[in-house]
Amino acid sequence: MKKFYVSVVSVAMLTALAACGADEEQNEGAETGADEGTEETVDEDDDAADAEGDDAASGEVTIEHDLGETTVPVNPETVVSFDFALTDSIRALDGNVSGIPQANNVPGYLSEFEGSVEDVGSLFEPNFELINEMQPDVIFISGRASESYDELSEIAPTVFLAVDNENYMESFESNMNVLGEIFDAQDEVDTQLSEINDMIAGINERAEESEQDALILSADEGAASAYGIGSRFGFIHDVLGIPAADTEISAESHGENVSFEYIADVEPDYIFILDRGATVGSDAEASATEVINNELVERTPAHQNDNIVELDGDYWYLSGGGLESVRGMIENIEAGYEAE
Numbered sequence: 001m002k003k004f005y006v007s008v009v010s011v012a013m014l015t016a017l018a019a020c021g022a023d024e025e026q027n028e029g030a031e032t033g034a035d036e037g038t039e040e041t042v043d044e045d046d047d048a049a050d051a052e053g054d055d056a057a058s059g060e061v062t063i064e065h066d067l068g069e070t071t072v073p074v075n076p077e078t079v080v081s082f083d084f085a086l087t088d089s090i091r092a093l094d095g096n097v098s099g100i101p102q103a104n105n106v107p108g109y110l111s112e113f114e115g116s117v118e119d120v121g122s123l124f125e126p127n128f129e130l131i132n133e134m135q136p137d138v139i140f141i142s143g144r145a146s147e148s149y150d151e152l153s154e155i156a157p158t159v160f161l162a163v164d165n166e167n168y169m170e171s172f173e174s175n176m177n178v179l180g181e182i183f184d185a186q187d188e189v190d191t192q193l194s195e196i197n198d199m200i201a202g203i204n205e206r207a208e209e210s211e212q213d214a215l216i217l218s219a220d221e222g223a224a225s226a227y228g229i230g231s232r233f234g235f236i237h238d239v240l241g242i243p244a245a246d247t248e249i250s251a252e253s254h255g256e257n258v259s260f261e262y263i264a265d266v267e268p269d270y271i272f273i274l275d276r277g278a279t280v281g282s283d284a285e286a287s288a289t290e291v292i293n294n295e296l297v298e299r300t301p302a303h304q305n306d307n308i309v310e311l312d313g314d315y316w317y318l319s320g321g322g323l324e325s326v327r328g329m330i331e332n333i334e335a336g337y338e339a340e
Contacts, residue, residue, distance in 0.1 A: 061181050067149050067160040075184050076137030080120055083142035084110060085322030086161060089176060090140075092192065092323040093185040099134060101126070105280055107314035109324065131155055138182070142321075163321035165251065166230045168239050169200075172321055192323050199330045200239060206337065207241040212269035215245040215302070218255050219288040220276040224263065225255030233316060236272055240333060245269070260296040270337065271302040272309050279313025309336030 062071045080099040081087040084107055090097055091110075099118035100106070103125075106114050118134060121127035123144040131139070132155050139152050142162040152158045161178060164171040173193055180189035216227040216236055227233040228249025237244045245268035249256050263271075275288035291297065292308055302308055311317075312332050319325035 063159050063178055063182070065160045065178075066162070067146065068153075070138075070153075070157045070159050072138040072157045072159065072182055074182060076182065078134060078136045079138055079140070080118075080131055080134065080136045080156075081140045082120070082123060082126065082145040082148075083140055083161070083321075084319040085163070085325050086140045086142065086175070086179070087113065088319060088322035088324035089179055090183065093179060093183045093188055095179075095183040095185070098136065099131070105318055107318045107325075109314055109328070110319075126152060128152075128155065165232055165234055166238075168235055172326065175321065176323060189323075192327075196323075196326055196330065199327070199334070203330065203333060203337065204241040207243070211243075212307075213243040213245040214270035214272055215263065215266055215268035217258075217263070217271060217273040217288075217291070218276045219273055219291040222290065224258055224260070224291050226258045226262070227255045231255065232320075233272070233274070233311070235320075235329065236333065240330070242270070242333075242337065260291075260294045264296040264299050267300055268302045269305070270307045270309065271297075271300065272311055272333070272336075274311040274313055274316055276313070276317065279317045307336075307338070309333070 059074050060071050061074055062069060075095075077096055078098045079090065079096055081090060081097055082101055084100075087097055087100055087110060088107075097113060097117055099120040100110075100113050101122050102114055102119040103122035118130060119127070120131055120134075124147075126145060126148050128151060131152070136156045139156050139158040141149060141152065141158060141160050145152075146160060146162075149158055149160060159178070159182075161175040162171070163175065176189050176193060177186070180186035214236065216231075216233045218225045218227065218233075226246065226249050228244055228246060228251060229237045230251035231249070232253055234251065236242050245266045271292070273288045273292060278287060288310060292303065297303055309332070312328060315325045315328040315332060320329065
């Protein structure tokens with residue numbers, strides 16, 4: 001009986017051990033299967049996320065602008081630009097430009113586009129027939145081509161982006177962020193805007209430490225026009241912080257006609273002057289140099305201290321408001337503004 005009892009107990013123990021082993025293997029298999037299933041699900045989720053990212057990169061984005069709302073493809077291949085600032089920005093973001101207006105003066109720094117892309121007319125008179133043949137993915141315009149918005153919109157998605165001179169940096173940065181969305185280049189936009197703002201801060205610091213003021217002039221055909229706060233060249237005062245010699249100049253788009261006596265009376269410490277005639281290819285003999293060397297202008301502190309800075313017409317007049325042109329504008333001032 002003792003032997004039989006021991007045998008029964010032994011068999012029961014072996015059976016229990018075997019059952020436990022089976023349970024452990026089953027649990028281990030279940031855990032392994034769960035892990036494998038989780039990994040597979042994660043992989044599928046990653047693939048789905050990648051696919052979603054690809055869709056976003058090749059999808060569409062809806063842009064709200066001052067003339068309406070426009071849906072455009074992300075990373076458009078065929079792009080027509082009627083604004084040189086937007087053209088230089090697209091190039092800076094490695095985007096493609098297929099057509100620009102070449103009937104007007106193309107800025108020298110954008111000369112690579114002359115003859116290498118379609119000539120889509122002038123800034124004020126687009127070649128609608130050619131643009132229609134191109135079937136662009138998107139058309140960019142600003143103020144000069146704004147009257148053609150409706151007709152261009154019938155051909156392709158058209159986006160209006162212009163700089164507001166009274167809110168320059170806000171509108172400029174907004175425009176660049178729109179391009180960042182469209183060309184899937186927001187990181188690059190952020191980087192470049194940060195660099196530009198650092199450059200601006202450097203001139204702001206100089207201006208704050210100085211009491212010297214400035215007068216902005218445009219010269220053409222022997223005459224001079226003055227620009228002040230909030231004007232098309234008001235960037236010098238409004239953004240760079242250089243005080244205006246005359247705070248009463250109206251913010252007219254073409255400036256306020258002034259005499260040489262006026263310039264002498266204002267007595268600016270600095271004169272920033274744009275040779276409009278040379279910029280637009282005028283046949284006029286008088287240039288900025290001739291205006292500056294007038295005997296009345298020679299009496300100003302700006303002339304006597306050699307503080308006359310010529311503005312680069314490519315950046316300041318033909319373009320302005322682009323990633324490349326704004327940088328060029330700032331560098332132009334940096335080179336000539338000592339701010340003693």
